[in-house]
Amino acid sequence: MVGIGGLGNTLNQYGSIAKRAQKNEKNQDTKETSKTPEKKINDSESKLSAKAQEYLKKLREKYKDYDFIIANKDDDxxxxxxxxxxxxxxxxxSDEIEKMANDEEYSNKILGQMESxxxxxxxxxxxxxxxxxxTIDILGDGNIRFLAELVSGKTIEAExxxxxxxxxxxxxxxKFAAEVGNSGTKIDYSV
Known part of the structure; x- marks a missing residue:
């Protein structure tokens, strides 16, 4: 009977550990869902004409793998x-996308630069x-700026x-790989 009682105590201890873990999970879920949403960064897309918005929609349909961001000098x-x-x-x-929407030849030139x-x-x-x-930033004067965000969060800007x-x-x-902890890209099978 003592063995059975010992088993009961073990089960009770396990049950209370499991209940604490479930309570902690619920608290964590509550914390995650009660976080305030991140502040949306404003872009200049809302300032586009109807024709430019339609043109942008077509670009997004054609180049589904890319994100098109409309940003002016004052935007972040x-x-x-x-x-x-x-x-x-x-x-x-917004000036560039307006010009592209209204001038097919110019649009083709810019899209060629973009694809390259x-x-x-x-x-x-x-x-x-x-x-x-x-990120490819089309500057509008025929130049393009490259922005690379590394897995460490560092950003590199180039012309x-x-x-x-x-x-x-x-x-x-x-050294970079050591700093970011290889970020899961390589698996070390050595023992």
Missing amino acids: KDGLASASDKEYSVMIS AIDSSKKLSDEFGYIKQM SEDDMRSQLNEIDWE
Whole structure:
């Protein structure tokens, strides 16, 4: 009978541990759901004409893998780029998207630059790794700015693919990997 009583005590202890764990999970769920939503970063998309909004909609349908962000000089471009949930983003000013919506030849020129810059970004991401997100900022004067957000949260800004490559080459990647804890990209099977 003592053995059975001991088993009962063990089960009671297990039951109270399980109840505490469930209570902690409920408290954690409550904490997570009661968090205030993050403040939305304002962009300039709402300022577009109906024609430009329709054009932007078509771009998003055609290039589903990219996030198109409408941002002007006064907008928080870095914040908007970081808020994107896609690996590649294209940032365009409202003036540029308006001009693209109204001039097919200009639009084709800008889209060609964009596609070339995205291809360059993909090469850089494949070559260097540890790049969480790449943003192409179409500056409107025929120039493009590259923004790379690394998995560590550090952002690198460059005026060309060569400039970005040069800056990425300056990083001590072994030290970087140690700092970010390899971020789950490699599995060490050694014992």
